[in-house]
Amino acid sequence: MDTLYSWFDRLVAFVAALVRLVCIVLATALFLIVIAAIVFRYGFGQAVSWTEEVPRYLLIWISFLAAASCVLRREHVGFDVLFNALPNRIRRVLGTVLSLLVFGFGWVVFRYGITFVQDFGSDLMETIPYTNYWYYPAMPISGFLIMLFSLKVMIDELRSKEAGAIAGASVETVGMEQRP
Amino acid sequence: MTLIVLGLAFILLVTVGLPISFAVGVASVIATFLLPGVDNATIVQRMLTAINTFPLLAVIFFVFAGVLMARGGIARRLVLMAEVLVGWLPGSLAQIVCVASMFFGGVTGSAVAEVSSIGAMMIPAMEKDGYSRRFATAIVLMAATMGPIIPPSIGMIVFAHVAGNVSIAALFLAGVIPGVLIGVSLMAASFVHGKLYHRKELPVIPTRDKIIRVIDGTAGVFTMVIILGGIISGVFTATEAGAAAAVYALVLTVFVYKEIKLSELPEILWECCLTNAVVMLLIATCSVFSWILTYENLPTLLAENFFNLIQSKWAFLLLLNVFLLIVGMFIDMTPALIMLVPMLLPLAIKFDINLVHLGLIMVINLSFGLTTPPVGTALFVALKVGKISMDKLLPPLLPLLACMTVVLLLVTYVPAIYDWLPRMLGLMK
Numbered sequence: 015m016d017t018l019y020s021w022f023d024r025l026v027a028f029v030a031a032l033v034r035l036v037c038i039v040l041a042t043a044l045f046l047i048v049i050a051a052i053v054f055r056y057g058f059g060q061a062v063s064w065t066e067e068v069p070r071y072l073l074i075w076i077s078f079l080a081a082a083s084c085v086l087r088r089e090h091v092g093f094d095v096l097f098n099a100l101p102n103r104i105r106r107v108l109g110t111v112l113s114l115l116v117f118g119f120g121w122v123v124f125r126y127g128i129t130f131v132q133d134f135g136s137d138l139m140e141t142i143p144y145t146n147y148w149y150y151p152a153m154p155i156s157g158f159l160i161m162l163f164s165l166k167v168m169i170d171e172l173r174s175k176e177a178g179a180i181a182g183a184s185v186e187t188v189g190m191e192q193r194p
Numbered sequence: 195m196t197l198i199v200l201g202l203a204f205i206l207l208v209t210v211g212l213p214i215s216f217a218v219g220v221a222s223v224i225a226t227f228l229l230p231g232v233d234n235a236t237i238v239q240r241m242l243t244a245i246n247t248f249p250l251l252a253v254i255f256f257v258f259a260g261v262l263m264a265r266g267g268i269a270r271r272l273v274l275m276a277e278v279l280v281g282w283l284p285g286s287l288a289q290i291v292c293v294a295s296m297f298f299g300g301v302t303g304s305a306v307a308e309v310s311s312i313g314a315m316m317i318p319a320m321e322k323d324g325y326s327r328r329f330a331t332a333i334v335l336m337a338a339t340m341g342p343i344i345p346p347s348i349g350m351i352v353f354a355h356v357a358g359n360v361s362i363a364a365l366f367l368a369g370v371i372p373g374v375l376i377g378v379s380l381m382a383a384s385f386v387h388g389k390l391y392h393r394k395e396l397p398v399i400p401t402r403d404k405i406i407r408v409i410d411g412t413a414g415v416f417t418m419v420i421i422l423g424g425i426i427s428g429v430f431t432a433t434e435a436g437a438a439a440a441v442y443a444l445v446l447t448v449f450v451y452k453e454i455k456l457s458e459l460p461e462i463l464w465e466c467c468l469t470n471a472v473v474m475l476l477i478a479t480c481s482v483f484s485w486i487l488t489y490e491n492l493p494t495l496l497a498e499n500f501f502n503l504i505q506s507k508w509a510f511l512l513l514l515n516v517f518l519l520i521v522g523m524f525i526d527m528t529p530a531l532i533m534l535v536p537m538l539l540p541l542a543i544k545f546d547i548n549l550v551h552l553g554l555i556m557v558i559n560l561s562f563g564l565t566t567p568p569v570g571t572a573l574f575v576a577l578k579v580g581k582i583s584m585d586k587l588l589p590p591l592l593p594l595l596a597c598m599t600v601v602l603l604l605v606t607y608v609p610a611i612y613d614w615l616p617r618m619l620g621l622m623k
Contacts, residue, residue, distance in 0.1 A: 037467040038460045041254070048251065048437040052430070066248050073251055073474070074242060080471030081215075090213030090472055091526050095569055097211030112212045119219040123241070126234040130242075133235070153238050181213040184564075184571035185348070185528040186306035188469040 019169065026166045030086055033159065037080050044072040063141045071139075071149040078152045082159030085116060085180075086166060089188045092181025105177035112180050113168035117161050124157030196228045197490055204483075214529045215472075219479040225486050232489065237482050244481035245474045248433055249362065250355055254470040255436025256346045259417065259443040260302035261462055266447025266454050268414045269311035272297045275411025278404045280381070281396045285388020287320045288333050289381055295337035296377040297411070299344035300418035305564050305572040308338040313579040324394060329387065331580030332590040335565050336598065337380055338572050342527060342561040344373035346421055346439070349527050349560065351432065352473065353553040356480075356535040360549045362432040363425040364621040368554050368612040370422075372605045379597040413450065417442055426619050476532050484536040493540045507545045511555070511606050514538070518556060522563015526571065530560050550622060554612050558602055562595075 051065035084090050097105060131154060135147045171177055182188060200221050207217035219237075226232045276293035283289045291312060298308050313334040320330035342349045345366035354360045399407070417439050424430035430438055447454045454462070487493065504510050521530050534556070542552045564572040567584055577584060605611055616622040 034464055038463050041463045041467050044251070044254070045258075045437065045440065048255070048434060049441060052434050052438065056429075069251055070246050070248055073254070073470075074246060076254070076467050077245055077471050077474035077478075080467040081475040084468055084471050084475070087468070089468060090215050090475065091529055092211055092213040092217075093208050093524065093569070094211050096209055108210060112207075112210070115207070115212060115220050116216050119216055119223065122219075122223050122234055123238055126238045129235045130238045134239075150242070153242055179211050181211055182472075183569075183574070184306065184526045185469060185472050186304050186526075186564075186571055187575075188465070188472050 019173075022166070022169070026086070026162065029159070029162060030083060033079050033083050037076050037083075040072050040076050044069050044076065047072075067139060067141050074149055075152045078156035079159065082120075082156050082163055084182075084188070085120075085160050086163035088167065088178065088180050089182040090180075091183070091185055091188075092179070094179035094181050094183060097179045097181075102175075102177055106171055109171040109177045109180055110168055113164045113171060116164040116180070117168065120157050120160030120164060122157070124154050124161060127151075127154030127157050130154075196225070197487070197492055199228065200225055200486075214525075214533075215475040215479045218476075218483045218533075222479065222482045222486060229486065229490070232486060240482045240485055241478035244478045247355065249351070249431070250474070250477070252351045252362065252433040252436045253348055253473055254466055255433065255440050256303060256348060256351070257469050258463070258466045259436065259439040260304055260307065260346070261466060262440065262443040262447050262454065263301045263414065263417065264304070264307040264311055265458075265462065266443070266451050268301055268447075268451075269294070269298060269308075269315060271407075271411045271414055271451075272301075273312065273315060274407040277396065278399060278407050281399070283381075283385060283388070285384035285386075285392060286394075286396045287316065287323055287325065288329075288384035288387060291316050291320075291330075291333050292337050292377050292380045292384060295334075295340055296344065296374065297415050297418075299340040299342075299373060300346075301414055303341055303344070303346045303348060305338040305341040305561060306575050308341045309335055309572050309575045310579055312337070313576060317580050324392060326590075327580060328582055328586050329590045331576050331582050331587055332594055333380065333384060334580070335572060335576040335587075336591070336594040337377070338576075339561045339565055339598065340373045340376050342564075343369045343376065343558055345369050345418070346436070347557060348473070349531055349557045350553060352477070352528055352531050353535060353556060355477065356532055357539060357549050357553065360553060361621055364550050364616040365553050366422065366425065366432075367616040367619065367621060368550050369557065370615055371611055372554065372558060372601060375601045375604070375611070376598055379601050380594060383594055383597050413446060417446075426621070473528055476529050480529075480532040483533075487536065493537055496537060496540070507547065508607070510541065510545050511547070514555060515559060515602065515606060518559035519562060519566070522560045523566050524569050525563070527557070527560040527564060530563070531556060548609075548613070548622070550616065551609065551612060555602075555606055558605060562598065562602070565591075566595075 047065055047069055055061050131150045135150045137146050167180055203224055204217050204221040208214055222237055226234050272294040273290060276290040280289040280293050294312055295308055316334055317330045321327050350365040351362055354362045354365055420442055421435045421439050424435040425432055564570050613622055
């Protein structure tokens with residue numbers, strides 16, 4: 015059981031690192047495109063048509079991928095005061111139940127995300143000759159990652175002695191623990 | 195009936211600790227079982243289209259610029275500059291906190307970053323200079339409320355998106371004078387505190403140092419000039435202004451101040467992605483929920499029935515403030531904005547309240563909420579930084595809160611305070 019868990023742990027760590035890398039690359043691209051659009055408009059006097067559209071799709075990818083990571087990092091904003099005041103035993107059960115709900119929502123996004131991609135993915139984008147297959151899959155993939163990561167949180171809850179809240183306190187504190 | 199079930203399910207789930215975005219998502223999925231015409235594929239589609247807009251990109255850029263500035267040692271420089279500007283006033287160190295926080299609000303817009311960076315520096319310094327620690331913590335905390343009110347402000351971007359058809363530029367400008375007024379009211383309180391309890395004067399700074407400090411600090415404050423100047427003159431959209439501010443912050447902190455290494459940038463970008471994702475998922479799931487509510491006609495029902503009891507605009511504004519202060523005590527600013535705006539919009543229209551005014555009132559109340567017990571993120575950080583317990587902090591907090599409530603009432607009932615600047619620049623009719 016422990017070996018199985020450690021393999022699962024490694025898998026999750028690998029996927030999380032991959033998501034992080036993809037997000038950083040996409041965010042860099044997003045930043046550069048928007049800057050380039052300004053430079054082109056004022057420097058060369060010509061607006062490039064797709065510089066409004068492509069950043070939007072990048073934002074969708076970044077947002078839904080990183081949103082799944084926030085499940086793993088327990089940073090989605092919520093109200094954790096009552097939860098933290100409960101006795102540890104109840105917290106463990108409650109934490110697992112809540113993670114199950116997150117898992118369930120991930121399943122809905124995954125399952126119906128696939129339907130959504132199948133039904134509308136072949137439509138064309140607005141300014142460039144590509145189909146929506148390039149960004150609609152962000153939804154089912156995010157749904158899948160939410161399922162994976164909430165499963166990890168759930169297992170951690172069951173295994174740990176001291177149960178922790180699955181929600182963060184505020185948008186402003188996201189990523190704070192890592193800050194020096 | 196269905197709506198009551200949904201509402202109760204949502205409130206229960208949030209109370210026991212499910213993140214708000216997922217509580218909203220789960221409640222929406224329940225709705226698909228209960229309501230005809232709503233199906234799960236629609237949920238996914240609406241989540242995606244909700245954030246498929248260019249103006250929302252401003253969030254990640256302003257977060258990026260803010261994090262760079264906060265990490266790049268801007269707080270120390272602003273404090274040094276503020277010492278030159280107001281260090282000679284009674285209550286000198288408290289005055290410095292107020293002015294440095296005002297500038298900091300114009301650079302990052304985050305109350306929490308403000309408390310942790312200015313607080314870490316100023317609370318020990320104030321204690322050493324003879325102030326009580328609880329007053330020092332209280333003034334740092336209260337000054338931090340200026341963060342989300344003085345532009346740039348993530349809250350305002352989110353409001354403009356959810357309300358639709360509101361200019362981010364007008365909202366940003368509307369926040370300037372109320373934000374500065376809060377600063378001034380806190381400076382007045384510091385003045386009184388200084389006169390009463392603390393008469394020590396700070397050592398004189400040589401003129402050469404003064405000039406260096408002001409130049410150093412102004413370089414940071416120039417971010418605000420780029421943002422506001424760019425938006426007002428029409429050179430940038432709000433999103434582009436965010437990107438430009440981020441470029442400026444990048445150059446300043448990496449190459450001029452040299453406080454951030456290039457190798458740290460990926461981690462900083464990742465943090466911005468995470469913050470952005472929390473906001474975006476909230477917007478995505480809440481847009482599904484508010485679509486269901488609109489489908490069920492709830493906002494109009496509320497506007498037509500429940501609030502018929504209130505007749506005058508003045509009474510409504512008062513109730514609005516009280517309601518928002520209470521909400522702010524329990525819920526974080528961003529989710530509160532995203533959830534409440536769709537409900538309040540029809541009411542604001544009914545009472546003929548300008549949407550910029552509504553947005554400003556919401557942002558000010560909810561940033562007070564960051565500092566008020568029982569739940570306030572800025573408050574918790576302040577307690578940690580000041581190493582003080584909540585009951586000790588409350589007494590000095592109350593007079594400062596009273597000062598700020600005066601500003602809130604002024605903004606609520608004297609429209610000229612907020613709309614003079616955007617009107618003068620032609621951003622509001």
